[in-house]
Amino acid sequence: MRIKMKLMYLTIVCTIATVLAGCEPLLVLDPKGPQAKTQADDIMLSIWLMSAIVIVVLAILIFVLIKYRASNQSEDYEPPHIEGSPLVEAICIGIPIIIVIFLSIVSVESNYKVEATPAGYEDQEPIVIYASSSNWKWHFSYPEQDIETVNYLYIPANRAIEFKLYSYGPITSFWIPQLGGQKYAMSDMVTTLHLAADAEGEFMGRNANFSGAGFAENTFEVTSMSQADFDEWVDEVHETADPLTDEKFEELLEPGHLGRSTYTGTHLEFSPAPEHDHGSTDSEVEEPKQEDHTDHESGKQTNHDNH
Amino acid sequence: MDFFNRFAVPHPSFLIYGAMVSIAIAMIAVVVGITYFKKWGYLWREWLTTVDHKRIGIMYLIVALLMLFRGGVDAIMMRYQLSMPDNTFLDSQHYNEVFTTHGIVMILFMAMPFITFFFNYLIPLQIGARDVAFPRLNALSFWLFFMGAMLFNMSFVVGGSPDSGWTSYFPLAGNEFSTSVGTNYYMIAIQIAGMGTLMTGINFITTILKMRAPGMKLMKMPMFTWSAFIANVIVVFAFPVLTVLLAMGTMDRLFGTNFFTTDNGGMDMLWANLFWVWGHPEVYILILPAFGLYSEIISTFARRNLYGYKSMVASMVVISIFSFLVWAHHFFTMGQGPLTNSIFSITTMAIAVPTGVKIFNWLFTLWKGKIVFTTPMLYSILFIPLFTLGGVTGVMLAMSAADYQYHNTMFLVAHFHNVIIPGVVYAMIAGLTFYWPKMFGFMLNEKLGKWTAWLLSVGFVLAFIPMYITGLDGQARRMYTYSESTGFSTLNMVSFIGAAIMAVAFALLVYNIYYSIRYASRDIGSDPWDARSLEWATHTPVPEYNFAIIPEVASTEAFWDSKKKGHELFKGKIEKIHMPNNSPLPFIMSCIFFVFGFSMVFSIWPVAIIALIGILACLTYRSFEKDHGRYISVEEIEETEAKLRGAKK
Numbered sequence: 001m002r003i004k005m006k007l008m009y010l011t012i013v014c015t016i017a018t019v020l021a022g023c024e025p026l027l028v029l030d031p032k033g034p035q036a037k038t039q040a041d042d043i044m045l046s047i048w049l050m051s052a053i054v055i056v057v058l059a060i061l062i063f064v065l066i067k068y069r070a071s072n073q074s075e076d077y078e079p080p081h082i083e084g085s086p087l088v089e090a091i092c093i094g095i096p097i098i099i100v101i102f103l104s105i106v107s108v109e110s111n112y113k114v115e116a117t118p119a120g121y122e123d124q125e126p127i128v129i130y131a132s133s134s135n136w137k138w139h140f141s142y143p144e145q146d147i148e149t150v151n152y153l154y155i156p157a158n159r160a161i162e163f164k165l166y167s168y169g170p171i172t173s174f175w176i177p178q179l180g181g182q183k184y185a186m187s188d189m190v191t192t193l194h195l196a197a198d199a200e201g202e203f204m205g206r207n208a209n210f211s212g213a214g215f216a217e218n219t220f221e222v223t224s225m226s227q228a229d230f231d232e233w234v235d236e237v238h239e240t241a242d243p244l245t246d247e248k249f250e251e252l253l254e255p256g257h258l259g260r261s262t263y264t265g266t267h268l269e270f271s272p273a274p275e276h277d278h279g280s281t282d283s284e285v286e287e288p289k290q291e292d293h294t295d296h297e298s299g300k301q302t303n304h305d306n307h
Numbered sequence: 308m309d310f311f312n313r314f315a316v317p318h319p320s321f322l323i324y325g326a327m328v329s330i331a332i333a334m335i336a337v338v339v340g341i342t343y344f345k346k347w348g349y350l351w352r353e354w355l356t357t358v359d360h361k362r363i364g365i366m367y368l369i370v371a372l373l374m375l376f377r378g379g380v381d382a383i384m385m386r387y388q389l390s391m392p393d394n395t396f397l398d399s400q401h402y403n404e405v406f407t408t409h410g411i412v413m414i415l416f417m418a419m420p421f422i423t424f425f426f427n428y429l430i431p432l433q434i435g436a437r438d439v440a441f442p443r444l445n446a447l448s449f450w451l452f453f454m455g456a457m458l459f460n461m462s463f464v465v466g467g468s469p470d471s472g473w474t475s476y477f478p479l480a481g482n483e484f485s486t487s488v489g490t491n492y493y494m495i496a497i498q499i500a501g502m503g504t505l506m507t508g509i510n511f512i513t514t515i516l517k518m519r520a521p522g523m524k525l526m527k528m529p530m531f532t533w534s535a536f537i538a539n540v541i542v543v544f545a546f547p548v549l550t551v552l553l554a555m556g557t558m559d560r561l562f563g564t565n566f567f568t569t570d571n572g573g574m575d576m577l578w579a580n581l582f583w584v585w586g587h588p589e590v591y592i593l594i595l596p597a598f599g600l601y602s603e604i605i606s607t608f609a610r611r612n613l614y615g616y617k618s619m620v621a622s623m624v625v626i627s628i629f630s631f632l633v634w635a636h637h638f639f640t641m642g643q644g645p646l647t648n649s650i651f652s653i654t655t656m657a658i659a660v661p662t663g664v665k666i667f668n669w670l671f672t673l674w675k676g677k678i679v680f681t682t683p684m685l686y687s688i689l690f691i692p693l694f695t696l697g698g699v700t701g702v703m704l705a706m707s708a709a710d711y712q713y714h715n716t717m718f719l720v721a722h723f724h725n726v727i728i729p730g731v732v733y734a735m736i737a738g739l740t741f742y743w744p745k746m747f748g749f750m751l752n753e754k755l756g757k758w759t760a761w762l763l764s765v766g767f768v769l770a771f772i773p774m775y776i777t778g779l780d781g782q783a784r785r786m787y788t789y790s791e792s793t794g795f796s797t798l799n800m801v802s803f804i805g806a807a808i809m810a811v812a813f814a815l816l817v818y819n820i821y822y823s824i825r826y827a828s829r830d831i832g833s834d835p836w837d838a839r840s841l842e843w844a845t846h847t848p849v850p851e852y853n854f855a856i857i858p859e860v861a862s863t864e865a866f867w868d869s870k871k872k873g874h875e876l877f878k879g880k881i882e883k884i885h886m887p888n889n890s891p892l893p894f895i896m897s898c899i900f901f902v903f904g905f906s907m908v909f910s911i912w913p914v915a916i917i918a919l920i921g922i923l924a925c926l927t928y929r930s931f932e933k934d935h936g937r938y939i940s941v942e943e944i945e946e947t948e949a950k951l952r953g954a955k956k
């Protein structure tokens with residue numbers, strides 16, 4: 001028993017040591033935007049509270065095991081018959097209920113925070129970016145700027161961003177851990193994700209939802225820069241990039257990974273986002289014109305029955 | 308040639324060829340062995356056609372252990388693949404197939420039969436009955452389950468494995484993105500096995516409601532029986548959803564319907580919703596019987612009655628209701644908006660309350676006890692803190708805003724392994740060790756058993772705790788590889804080491820069985836653990852009819868009372884006993900189901916239609932069959948009893 005206990009103890013210590021040794025802050029706990037901050041705060045809060053619960057359980061367990069082990073008792077000790085006590089059981093229900101109520105309040109509050117324009121940016125008009133996935137790439141369309149990029153995302157720092165997500169294929173999940181949690185992109189509706197970056201810098205972004213053979217590499221790079229740099233970049237794209245044509249876009253949709261590329265114009269003009277808009281809360285943005293596009297053979301684009 | 312091409316695996320590798328060869332060798336060895344030892348008749352009479360709940364139970368156990376091995380090999384392959392960045396042991400297609408089959412095999416073909424083994428073996432004994440309510444249906448349940456499991460496992464070597472995850476979300480699992488027959492196997496094999504499970508559910512609800520020994524009121528049932536009852540009620544409500552879901556999926560894949568497609572009005576979210584309407588209750592179907600086993604074991608080795616019996620029952624009832632009200636927590640990130648997420652967030656956290664009540668009740672059962680550290684008890688004690696950790700991380704996941712960060716990451720993977728391994732798997736091994744002497748008449752070696760428990764726990768902590776951290780560091784689940792720069796390497800290596808230690812632990816379990824078969828004492832009587840409930844009141848080995856005289860019960864611990872308080876269990880005299888006859892029909896019908904399933908997978912319609920007619924013919928035959936069972940005479944019973952009592956001491 002002794003050695004095995006020690007083994008277990010050693011394991012736990014080792015695990016904790018490796019954690020602490022990897023000193024770099026974990027992405028999710030190193031937020032660079034208000035949404036990620038809300039989430040990181042919730043996570044830390046729940047970690048502390050939950051650790052307390054685990055420690056209490058462990059403490060009671062160790063106590064009863066030591067005190068009431070057979071080898072610690074006389075031969076003729078007969079454990080009593082105890083049905084249970086309403087008071088003790090009420091406490092065992094009451095305390096968890098209090099904890100759950102507390103966490104529920106926090107949870108509901110945070111839900112409304114992460115589903116709205118990020119805190120501190122409410123007075124701004126958010127910049128709208130359409131992020132659509134296809135096997136196994138991301139297409140970012142900037143309708144206001146009239147440009148489109150593949151597999152990389154430039155955003156202005158300190159500006160609310162409203163991502164409109166959808167997919168040309170399997171369900172994917174758009175995730176930039178340091179800016180905020182993920183949301184699904186699906187082919188028959190548009191979902192909305194509100195993010196903002198408090199700082200300039202480079203962040204990892206990826207599809208988090210399994211989507212087939214090329215899933216592991218389905219990532220993109222996010223660069224947050226000052227508004228001036230962002231505007232400059234937009235101008236530059238307009239000067240240098242080729243326009244995105246229908247044919248070119250069809251080519252981009254082919255399964256594969258591709259590197260980064262940049263275009264003027266967006267695919268929304270000839271291949272608009274699905275009509276169903278889901279989860280858009282406060283800021284209603286004008287949808288790009290839904291030109292009745294002649295059915296081209298891709299067939300990927302779904303137009304839901306009008307509702 | 309074209310006809311045969313479809314059976315080829317689309318993406319073969321040396322692993323798959325290796326599997327083909329070893330499966331072929333194993334099958335030949337089995338056939339030759341049985342023929343050589345002239346055991347075909349025995350196999351047919353005593354096992355393939357049996358309706359005895361104990362034998363059916365043992366067959367479930369064998370399948371569960373085989374599948375544990377299969378799923379375990381998958382697991383080691385995955386952990387090895389991820390132990391180093393840019394590893395090329397598996398390519399992405401293989402990795403995808405491996406994690407898909409790992410999930411399905413472990414949940415549906417390992418954990419489910421394992422708990423069904425306990426239902427079958429224990430419930431009639433615990434409630435003082437001679438068999439289940441519908442013995443022949445029980446045999447059919449087993450064989451359907453078995454054929455489903457075999458069909459599923461065949462996918463590995465014939466036609467290709469499913470590769471869209473055990474959740475099989477559409478449109479990924481639809482024809483457009485999954486072109487091999489793999490997902491057909493998923494739809495049809497699980498359907499066949501699921502029918503078996505649904506019948507098991509009906510059977511055990513009836514058994515528990517109708518066949519309890521006199522005096523055993525509902526509130527006097529042993530805790531395992533209670534947990535099994537509630538789990539089976541959940542089965543009966545949840546599995547029809549799965550049946551419908553798989554039928555819709557099958558139709559989408561084979562008959563061109565558009566339930567879940569991306570065009571023509573299909574709705575991919577519908578799959579996710581229905582899947583979890585079944586899927587979440589499913590995890591409670593697994594954990595409740597495990598809770599029941601822990602309750603039995605903890606009170607046995609604390610030498611005390613279970614603390615808070617009533618609140619234990621009440622908490623399970625609450626859990627069973629709530630388990631149907633939380634499914635959307637599996638996709639908080641689907642964009643339902645803050646209101647829906649808030650509701651599901653609260654219902655999910657609420658489940659933690661009754662779960663917590665159970666943990667405290669176990670702790671209070673230990674309180675004032677006289678705790679003996681046997682192997683089953685050791686598992687139960689390790690279960691309490693480790694499962695608590697899994698439970699509280701569940702509460703963390705239930706905070707929907709934060710879940711946007713945990714979802715689809717290794718953090719989630721860590722959570723569910725943290726509840727399923729210490730929760731379900733430990734309970735299975737603990738229960739197996741605990742009931743082993745009841746089934747086979749000798750104990751498993753305690754020393755080896757304890758080493759297994761500790762090794763398993765060390766392996767578990769090393770394998771899964773690091774995942775919480777890599778998850779928070781942005782490692783998504785189901786990635787077949789990652790690059791050095793992500794910084795995931797060290798912790799993934801630790802995980803691999805942990806997984807390897809767990810593999811050693813399982814090997815030690817197998818060795819323990821071998822060792823104990825050879826060396827363990829056979830002279831252990833029928834109550835080696837000094838246990839408390841009715842299943843220990845009969846002889847070991849348990850005679851076919853379980854109890855010569857049906858026991859009379861006055862408390863939750865009837866056997867304990869008979870030992871300590873002079874309660875008389877067996878009143879009255881021996882009378883002739885009515886028993887059901889064996890029948891080949893369940894086995895034959897399930898074989899036809901196998902053919903039906905196989906031809907559906909490959910769209911071989913003529914064979915499918917013929918098989919369907921065969922199934923209907925079996926059903927019709929059964930409807931008109933007259934079989935009134937048979938009687939065991941008083942003399943025969945007395946003879947058996949005398950012999951067993953002699954063996955008992």
Ligand code: HEM
Pocket residue numbers: 474590591593594636637638655656658659662697698699700701702704705710713714715719722723726727730731
């Ligand atoms: C205290 C009780 C529990 C709570 C609050 C809880 C909560 C959750 C939540 C919120 C998720 C979804 C997370 C996500 O996808 O982002 C989840 C996933 C899961 N949980 Fe739990 N859970 C609890 C207990 C259990 C138990 C007892 C089991 C099994 C025996 C279990 C098995 C699973 C599984 C298998 C998954 C995910 C499967 C998948 O996505 O592949 N959980 N749990």
Ligand SMILES: [Cu+2]
Pocket residue numbers: 586587590633634636637
């Ligand atoms: Cu769930």
